[in-house]
Amino acid sequence: MxxxxxxxxxxxxxxxxxxxxxxxxxxxxxxxxxxxxxxxxxxxxxxxxxxxxxxxxxxxxxxxxxxxxxxxxxxxxxxxxxxxxxxxxxxxxxxxxxxxxxxxxxxxxxxxxxxxxxxxxxxxxxxxxIEPFAVGLHAVNNAKVTPDDRTVIYGAGTIGLCVLAALRARGVRDILVIDISDRRLEFARRMGATAIHNSSTGSAPAFVGSHFGTESLRYAQEPVGLASVVFDCAGVRPALRDAVHSLAPRGRLVIVADPHDNDLPNLRFVMLRELVVMGALAYESEFPEVIDLIASGKIDxxxxxxxxxxxxxxxxxxxxxxxxxxxxxxxxxxx
Missing domain, CATH: 3.90.180.10 (Medium-chain alcohol dehydrogenases, catalytic domain)
Known part of the structure; x- marks a missing residue:
């Protein structure tokens, strides 16, 4: 042949x-x-x-x-x-x-x-x-996440769910997942999310605040959430805007999805809150660890x-x- x-x-x-x-x-x-x-x-x-x-x-x-x-x-x-x-x-x-x-x-x-x-x-x-999970693990590695971090994932597609799996592999206990699809959110719940929220039904930062606490600011229209790390796996402007308003001072915003827009909403807010914004592009050396995690049964x-x-x-x-x-x-x- x-x-x-x-x-x-x-x-x-x-x-x-x-x-x-x-x-x-x-x-x-x-x-x-x-x-x-x-x-x-x-x-x-x-x-x-x-x-x-x-x-x-x-x-x-x-x-x-x-x-x-x-x-x-x-x-x-x-x-x-x-x-x-x-x-x-x-x-x-x-x-x-x-x-x-x-x-x-x-x-x-x-x-x-x-x-x-x-x-x-x-x-x-x-x-x-293995390849998509390496993307999620690389994002978690870039953020230097610890088990005590209060984490949020915007977007419950393949990469968002891989970030969720990577966070659980790292022993993170508090993981909120936000999307506009109830079906995808159900996948996140099955895979171990602490709580899920459909942002088309209510404020995402308020949902984050109900779990991690809120802070009222004179320069914000509504109280902001107090997550320590937020992963944007959606790549759309509304999710990025909500992600910025879900973070505690000096919180970390990890941009995993390729953004549909080339500007970050509310840069002044980023400055005033001293937020750390970082990208996570694909992966570097994560393949061997991913293979070990899947082979050991720690990740399914x-x-x-x-x-x-x-x-x-x-x-x-x-x-x-x-x-x-x-x-x-x-x-x-x-x-």
């Missing part, structure tokens, strides 16, 4: 099955038979706008098995189950072909850098969740998987994933 099935993004909201040659490895490459690949928020952004070269193969949250190895690659054996850190070469992000395919080539493969072996305790599906991300589709039904998979009331995490299974 020399041909494989892939999914190509041809334009805005236009992704469909196609075929391509099965890749072969160069001297420093490995070829991986894809098992499972998740649809990421980044994939959805490309899908909404068609903002990749025509015919791009997306997909970077995946697990699979090594089937071919270049002559210069060491420490990797054919047959080993693996996951990939795609940030080194942008695999599946528009330029380098990704894992919405049956086979994918990883360039400059190096065990422990962009390639990681999966222990038997981690299933293929759990392996495909399976509740966030709501749908599974074969690669041949990629069009339907994206249609479902883009609806936040329909899906949390959609997995695509290589045929």
């Amino acid at each position: 020399t041909r494989q099935q892939v999914a190509r993004l041809q334009g805005a909201r236009d992704i469909s099955p196609d075929t391509s040659d099965i890749p072969t490895p160069g001297p420093r490459d490995v070829v991986i038979r894809v098992a499972v690949c998740g649809i990421c928020g980044t994939d959805l952004a490309f899908y909404r706008h068609g903002s990749t070269p025509k015919g791009a193969v997306l997909g970077h949250e995946f697990s699979g098995r090594v089937v071919a190895i270049g002559t210069d690659v060491t420490g990797v054996a054919v047959g080993r189950r693996v996951v990939v850190n795609p940030m080194h070469d942008g695999m599946g992000l528009g330029q380098v072909p990704g894992a919405f395919a049956q086979y994918v080539r990883l360039g400059n493969a190096e065990l422990g850098r962009n390639l990681f072996e999966l222990p038997d305790a981690i299933t293929d599906e759990a392996g495909a969740l 991300l399976s509740p966030i998987v709501t749908h599974r589709f074969p690669l041949s039904r990629i069009t339907e998979a994206f249609r479902i994933q883009i609806d936040p009331e329909e899906a949390v995490k959609v997995l695509v299974l290589a045929d």
